[in-house]
Amino acid sequence: MLRAAAFHWWESRAIFAWISQAFMLAFVVGWPVALLRVMLRMRKMRSEERRLHPELFRDPRDHVGSSAGEYRSRWTLLGVPLVHIRFSSPDEGDRPVFGWFAGGDRAHGLLFAWGGCAIAPFSIGAISVGIIAVGSLSVGIISLGTAGVGLVAVGCMAAGLRAYGWLSALGWATAQGSGFAIARIGAEGPLAFAQHANDPIARQLLADPHAEQTQMIIVIVITVLSLVPIAYYARAVRQRLGGRARSNQRGGG
Structure with a gap:
């Protein structure tokens, strides 16, 4: 909509460009605040349910502090679990999962993390x-x-030293996008603002002969790192569900 408005009111396109940056700033600030508040609320609800309906948490697997809701690999490196995954709803006071490969609502990994809020050298998450x-x-x-x-x-x-964005790209050095592209030196796009905008110098600055190889390497690394915790996660869930089914059968008998 902003792009269409900028094309329609061409003389005011700079105003719409900065409006797009305001949208990005609002998302960058608002999204983590909203998500972390929801996660906090969910933990409080879990603890409140436990207090009001203790009969629903009689299974030892659902007791506070039970290790059944998490998976920690027996293998460790430098005292840190190779894999640490939480697949149960956390209670108030539960700490983030931590391991070389970590997964959960809040995951801190020394190598890789995925989840709601993921922090690691390689991370995938709602906030990463x-x-x-x-x-x-x-x-x-x-x-x-x-x-x-x-x-x-x-x-x-996108915002960075070099930015590439569909709606908006804000780069300190260069920016390239399908909508607004704003940079200090070079920018390329339908709505470009820079010292060199849509000119040969901008195209030269943005040219990357190794772009495809770099993208492929990044995709391969992320894919491989993602498969390890996902495989452990699937295994742990099968074990948990299998154990619960056997427990229910004994209770029914």
């Missing part, structure tokens, strides 16, 4: 922070997401 970050809101050296913030940022909305 890391060297390579992928998510609804991603912050990293290389960030990919609905809103990406980093040295190299890619997304629907």
